[in-house]
Amino acid sequence: MKKMKVYGVIIFRICVTFAAKGDKCFSPAICLKNEQVTPSWIQVRPIEQCHWSVSKGNISLQNENSRMNKTIEELQLTIQLHETKMEKMKVEFGEILEKFNASMLLLQKYHSDCDVYYSGMCFKIPLNKLPTKKNFNLTHAVEFCKKIGWKLASVYSVDHYNLIASYVRTKISSSMSWTMIWLGMTWDSNAETMHLSNGELAPELPWRETNSSKNMGWDKIGMLVKLDENAIQGIVTVQSDNMRHGALCEK
Structure with missing residues (x-):
């Protein structure tokens, strides 16, 4: 039993350290979506579904969350900028529409007696x-x-x-x-x-x-x-x- 436990740990480290694109890793060794606590020979996932760090050989969830939060903040800022532009365009369009309506009223005024x-x-x-x-x-x-x-x-x-x-x-x-x-x-x-x-x-x-x-x-x-x-x-x-x-x- 003791040997089998060591063997499992070795496999886990090999998977994390040397896995390359297209390889498979043991779930949940470096895969985020899993419910198991130890490596498994049964559940395997493509490496593209795994989030890991080559340099340290472990899962960098904190870095991933940081990147995601930064992306969300950038998206929110972009949305705010677009909303500001939309509000400005709305005001400008309103002014143009007001002038157009005034011109139409002027035309209607002259229409009846203007040749x-x-x-x-x-x-x-x-x-x-x-x-x-x-x-x-x-x-x-x-x-x-x-x-x-x-x-x-x-x-x-x-x-x-x-x-x-x-x-x-x-x-x-x-x-x-x-x-x-x-x-x-x-x-x-x-x-x-x-x-x-x-x-x-x-x-x-x-x-x-x-x-x-x-x-x-x-x-x-x-x-x-x-x-x-x-x-x-x-x-x-x-x-x-x-x-x-x-x-x-x-x-």
């Missing part, structure tokens, strides 16, 4: 069709827009000009191929600069190619629009008492 929407402003000609007779001078044009609580419009870019031109074509009477409308802009013939209704310098816009009125001292601005997009048309200078077909209004 052309551009850069936060609304534009329209409050007529089903423009008249065939020129019966609008500048005073008439200003009052025409005031009646609906708007003002005589400016054109703010080439893109905006193209939008307005396309819109005005839908207002041309079926018996007409062109129309001339008032804008709220002005022309400085000395400086050769065009200005918005608020006095600010206007962008470069498409002028009517044959427009000789730029040098005639006329300081008001109109817009010639034709059904044929390729025909000669564009911005023109006019006088206050000139008669035009209508006016573009802005809000």
Whole structure:
């Protein structure tokens, strides 16, 4: 009996000290999951299931637990960082959503009476069709827009000009191929600069190619629009008492 006990201890030490990957060790000599106290010839496990120390030849449970605790702490820190980022993203998304909702409300506000929407402003000609007779001078044009609580419009870019031109074509009477409308802009013939209704310098816009009125001292601005997009048309200078077909209004 005494020899057998010594033999068992020898086997245990050999298993722990020399076991390599793919070898088997006696359960529970160096295996964590076991219920027996002494080595067994019956229960064997692959070395991959065993936790042991090659240098000391014994089970390093304390080191393993330390590593696991450190890993858990790192995971918890990572989770906290992600939660912080998520909270920040949630706040930023909320701000974006608030701005989007505000923009949608603004669009809804203009939708019912806005024919052309551009850069936060609304534009329209409050007529089903423009008249065939020129019966609008500048005073008439200003009052025409005031009646609906708007003002005589400016054109703010080439893109905006193209939008307005396309819109005005839908207002041309079926018996007409062109129309001339008032804008709220002005022309400085000395400086050769065009200005918005608020006095600010206007962008470069498409002028009517044959427009000789730029040098005639006329300081008001109109817009010639034709059904044929390729025909000669564009911005023109006019006088206050000139008669035009209508006016573009802005809000």
